Amino acid sequence: MDSALPSASANASADKPLVLDLGGIGDAPLRLIGGKALNLGKLLAAGFSVPHGFCLTTVAYELAAPPGLDALAAELDALGSGAGEASGTVTAGTVAGRARALIAEAPIPHAVDAAVRAAYAEMGGTLPVAVRSSATAEDLPFASFAGQQDSYLDVVGADAVVEAVRRCWASLWSDRAVAYRSANGFGNNDVGLAVVVQAMIDAATAGVLFTANPVTGTRTETVVNASPGSGQAVVSGAVNPDQFVLETASGRIQRRTPGGTEPRRSPGVSDQRLQELAALGDAVQRLFGAPQDIEWAVDAGGKVWLTQSRPITTLYPLPEAAPDDAAGAAPATRVYLCGTLFQGLTRPITPMGLAVLELMRNNKGHWRYVNPGLRMYVDLTAVLRSKSGRAYLLRMLPLADGRSGAVLPALLEDPRFGVIKHRFLQSLRQGRAKRGLPRPARRAGGTENSASLGLFLQLLPAMVRPAFRPAAELRRAKSYGKQLESWLHLAEPASPAQRLEYTEQILSRTVNGLIQATLPGPSVGYIMLAVARRLLRGIAPPRELEAVLRGLPHNITTEMDLELWHLAVSIGDDPVSREEFLTKRPEELSAGYLAGQLPPQAQAGVRGFLARYGHRAVAEIDLGMPRWSEQPDHILGMISNYLRVEDPEQAPDRQFARAAELAEDRIRSLVDRTRVRNPWRARALELSLRRVRQLAGLRELPKFYIVLVLGEMHRQLLRIGADLASTGVIAAAEDVFFLDFDELRVGLRGADLHGIVADRRRLYDIELRRRRIPRLLLSDGTDVEAAVMAKAPASGGLAGTPASAGTATGRVRVILNPVGAHLEPGEILVAPSTDPGWTPLFLTAGALVMEMGGVISHGAVVAREYGIPAVVGVPDATTRLRTGQTVTVDGASGTIRTEP
Template sequence: MPAESRFVLDFADIDAGMLPEVGGKAANLGKLARAGLPVPPGVCVTTDAYRQAADAAPGLAGIIEELTATAPDDLPRLTELAGRAREVLLAAPLPAEVAAAVADGYRGMDAVAVRSSATAEDLPFASFAGQQDTYLNVVGETAVLDAVHRCWASLWTDRAVTYRAANGIDHGAVRLAVVIQRMVQSAVAGVLFTANPVTGRRREAVIDASPGLGESVVSGTVNPDHFVVDTATGRIRDCRLGDKKTSIRGVRGGGVEHVTTPGDTGRACLTDAQVRAVAVLGARVEASYDGPQDIEWAIDPEGTLWLTQARPITTLYPLPAARDGLRAYLCVTLAQGLIRPITPLGLATFRLFSSSVAELFGRPLADPVAGAAAGAQAGLRMFVDLTGVLRSPAGRMIVPRLFDVMEARAAVVMRSLFDRPEFALTRRSVLPFVARLADVAVRHRLPLHAVRALRNPQRVRRDLDALADRARRRLDLPAGTTAATRLDQAEQVLVHEGFTAVMPIAAPAALAGFGMLALAGRLVPDLAPGELQTVLRGLPNNVTTEMDLALWHLAGRIRGAGETLGADSGTLAGHYHAGTLPPVAQQGLADFLDRYGHRAVAEIDLGLPRWSEDPRHVLGVLLNYQRLDDPAAAPDAVFAAAAREAEETIATLTGRARGGLRRRAVRFALDRARALAGLREFPKYYFVVVLAAARRQYAAVGAELAAAGRIDTADDVFFLDLPEIRAALAGRDQHAVVAARRAEYDREMRRRQIPRVLLSDGTEPERELPRPAAPDGALAGTPASAGTVTGPARVILDPVGAHLEPGEILIAPSTDPGWTPLFLTAGGLVMEMGGANSHGAVVAREYGIPAVVGVPDATTLLHTGRQITVDGATGLITRAG
């Protein structure tokens, strides 16, 4: 290939598959130009040209190696190395053959825009918008060559380097191309989002426009005119005029100038026809990419509309598969405390469990693998269709009330949809729901189970333990079992012994316990706020608190034996697997994992390792426990004190009741409330027992597929769904499928904002709601566990390997049972998710830890080390200083 064609390509010669050669921006422009869209002509200086220049820059390769070895949060080191990279690249002269090719490509274009086009830019998952440099109205060969050289150096700006580090992009793999494009000396220009970036709504174009070059809008130096257009109808839904006091214009001979004007707040810079034309252009671009786009556009003095740049909008949440009409979806996995994505096989397991729920309600599915029709997935997370709930009087009455105590903010979002005409009531009577509920109650003998629980709570607990043991045995298959049989058996247990087995026993028992608590509340006069909840402190029969205390007792035995665990958790895990921990620690951990090794952080995802496979988290918690040296703060002492306080409260409330019969009724009700309320944790515990047992079978199938060469490693099986696993067993190679799924999973792991409720048009209704009211400087959430504590915040996004000093206030996005060992040393708890009866809130109350849950953006607004006060009675968090 001639040097000039290797180093410079015309837009007409570029297609979307040339990302490694031309970078994201040029690949997009080439695709748009080939599609016949109005793209100003231009050329791309390829990554081969950059590579020639980089290879000639002495020491650059070594600097890149140092950057790769630097931690993403070590900003001083990252910026120092970025500065050195820029210096050496700018100091190296342009290779002569590259300079000649650039000069030839520029010839005949006069004024141009010179823009960076990185190979990690304008991608579906990371736009890198504004991370590299742009030079406008560049005139003359010398100026163009200098701008290209500076664009190359901008690959190593501080902002670009830190952005790549934060997004897990390999510095050594990134190359830079440069776009040289004929300059549009625009009369008016701006940006267009083909979906609303604030609400997420698709087919709603959002346009910002201002006189002059679009850089004034992109850079935020002007208050632009703002338009919102319904692209389906062309109706302009909103028009807000900016002052437009600043514009950027090209200067004759090259360069730009900032012009200050009196501004014009009374007249839009675009006519209605032009607004619609820009929206139509956006719809054409979106159709070319089959996805929402962030577009830069310009209108020249003759009135011609030009498309100067387009990139995917990377912040929008993906949509579930399309169904008729507007639908509302609740993120089930987020409601369960999981922000991270679920592996594909984990999602397949959720579909099997949804079939179990359908069976529980007497509606078995013809295809259990496909799951219930109400289930949906998007962004590797599980959703459930709420549309029927919102259109039903029984659904509106019951479901938001459940979420008031489970995940309060989600309940607020649900109620905000009641007045939307798309979710208007389609049924007026609650009788069909009552009849269905009665049918379920009779078929599964729920009243009888409730009565039995009230009569003998401990028998219920034994029955539930026996169910879990039976599920384990059903999935304890011998070594010679065929892979197909393993799949069949796992499917049978997940569907037919999932919720169908445990819920008819556990749910009536737990509901009977809370019913007894409510009954006592009606029989006792003059209850103080929160007084009745004190009865639920230090509950027995809670499998999660039993686990936490068992781990604490192990720490005590290790300390009592004089053993120390001085290494990091990863090293200790290696010693455990090798059998070389100190004797008490080795045996004690083995016993703990024999009882609780099926659990894990993010344990509802079958695709993640269990503690029995990877005990690092458990060992990290034991290391944390070694730092607690105040006997009065010992978790078992705190738990015992909470239980005593509960018993004292029962005695007080019983004595307050009037009349002997009523006192006996109150005593019985509160005793049963304590004995049964803790069983609310058991269904999830059982669910995780079954998942862990099924995981062992799927891992065995994965080992067989890896041995046959259909996948690389046994763990790759967790990135396939069930039909794909069976296809692999039949001989199909699944390497490409696994690679694509792992890439998607890695992208979704970087996503921090997950919608509680998502509409099928992309709208995230929570974004349209006001934040909870709070005094200036305070954050507000749902009160979850009474008490006030002041201490340093500790923001933890992942509990594995987390360091939490005794007395620190844990700030977390959400929690599941894998987090709760940290509660034993925490001074308080703040969570972004949850309600008064969510898992984290219940455990916090049992341990007597002040807690506030459902605090939007707590992990970003609160910072580690900052002194804060958490008031678990009012739901307020205040920051000191």
């Protein structure tokens, strides 16, 4: 095709043309030609076979956009943000429909019509073409918009091409495209649409190939879908294609999955063709520098054509290379475990939150950590390749996370992770020598080895103390909190530089003392639980001990939840406050509280509660998360939920008291049964169980105090952020949480940090939308659980790990974020995972179902203490269960049964 397309009469200007030849796009900006055209132009420039054609630029769309479209786009943005009216007759769908109707009825400008017709005439005037949308928010590294706008195939004739162009423009406002933009944070006024017109390939075979496995995430595999005829049938799902998985480097075919309805149908592509496609895909991936989703077609003469290439945006980010792998030509595959999920977090952690976790880790030992996807992963490779390490993982991993434990055997059988003698200790020593100590740890003084050994030696005698004097241990642990609060004080006035130095040093000054003061008590409590389990061998099954942990006293998180309940009761006793909380949304209540405008009784009560617990937050181990004292939406929403409890027997304090009574009854029963066997054994059992009741509840105290420290760090960093924002270094005070300490020092010297913050916020927002987080991740990107499930037969059951005995039948309430969540008393709480910020919901939940966790995970432990049935580690529970369904949760068998 001649690239000298009409420009004088049909083009708006030389720098903003209406039409560009695909072969001459060159460095045209994304805003002019859209993602699809841009990628096709790059393929052509690199010498790949791409059907010839032209691009009608976004200038044409802007000229054709009818009056009123901008107003509708603004209305859609308001609806998407929640600021508009999303009920009644005004919905995103109705507004989008009006936008499509405007485009369908508006005349196409003469210059645009003439440009399309002239360019099509250059192609021959009667050639069948494909007319495809190319949006400016499409085929981006972080959002593909695959299938959101329309394409039209086998279009013949100028009139038909012009009409297909109009329909492509209208598809920018389809319900699915509008919803996708809203979900991915794109404004409706921020996107434009170009249109690609290409010659059709008379395909003998066509399909799609992925240069990384889109299901498992493995970057070393190519997946090819193929079917006879047009590739559109494969893309649209109209046919069931043949599927092949190849090892990219060697071209070896690893799996074949025939498509169609005939089980013996011969494949549509030969092995040689598959290897050619894998090599072609690898070359395209190298061109774009990222895994690609490529549409291809083979014509009757056997030539392979590429009709589209876009980035695969759903892959989980790769971990950074290990230091000892960087120099090697073929680095060994490594295994990483997601520590973030073990903390009950599915969301990403802010960059400052990760920096602070790094400081805390440096006080703890030698493990190597990486942060792909802004989540914390620990390198388990050395443990997995050690005989003793394997035994430890097999024993502990199923308890911490049932789903990780279920796929662990697959890793143990993988020859890449075979046992190497002394590998574990040797790897730790080598890793320590290569990494050295980070600057903050050096500045704190001493070495990790001496600090860890010293802490261990100090804890040993402290572990004896609680066993003999539990009451004194309780007083000691709780009095430490008052000392800690007095230490968390920076003399005012302080400069931003002084605040930064103070904030960075807090952890090194407090964490070891905090552990010494608070860890012995709960540790002895759970050691005594293990002693009791041994004393009951042959007398009672371990499951009976679960009731002993219900209604535990001295649990700071339980105390917080019950205080919140009592606050709700006092607010409910005041008619004005009650009406306010039952009629307003949490964010409205929050704004009223922060302005000091809640009814007096409610204002004073909330202020008192936040004076003690305002340093807490949802996902509170992330320093960057807003504390309840600055955003109390979550707490105020919980009060509104509690006010809806009408049955006195469902009141949380009554339920907690019953749980404590059940625990005492169970202790008496177990001791009586043991006394029949041996009176001395019964006395030892009773002493053990009493110590469990007195001390195990303290398990939340170390974290409570750590979060108190984090709350002070958060407050000081916000003060620094306000100073930086006032000088224009960053846009808002909260931007400090998207920087690290060194960058803040640079910012205090006046450097502009807007660009760094913007890039990190973009990544953070992408990760916030990610639903599936690999619990076990290989360095080649493989999600181990997904890989195991891909090979396993499909199961229709809904089951997980039994975590808290009992059964409950109720309506499902799927909650992805507890902030502002509404949970009716007795409803079944279904969540991805939970941390202490979720626990106020537990007090009125009928049962708990979680996608993450094992029997010792936080949600499971709290559910047992509160006495509600719980099943954890249920794959895809938040998508397989729907709000409003009625289900029965059996916490003993680990099953969820749907009721008619």
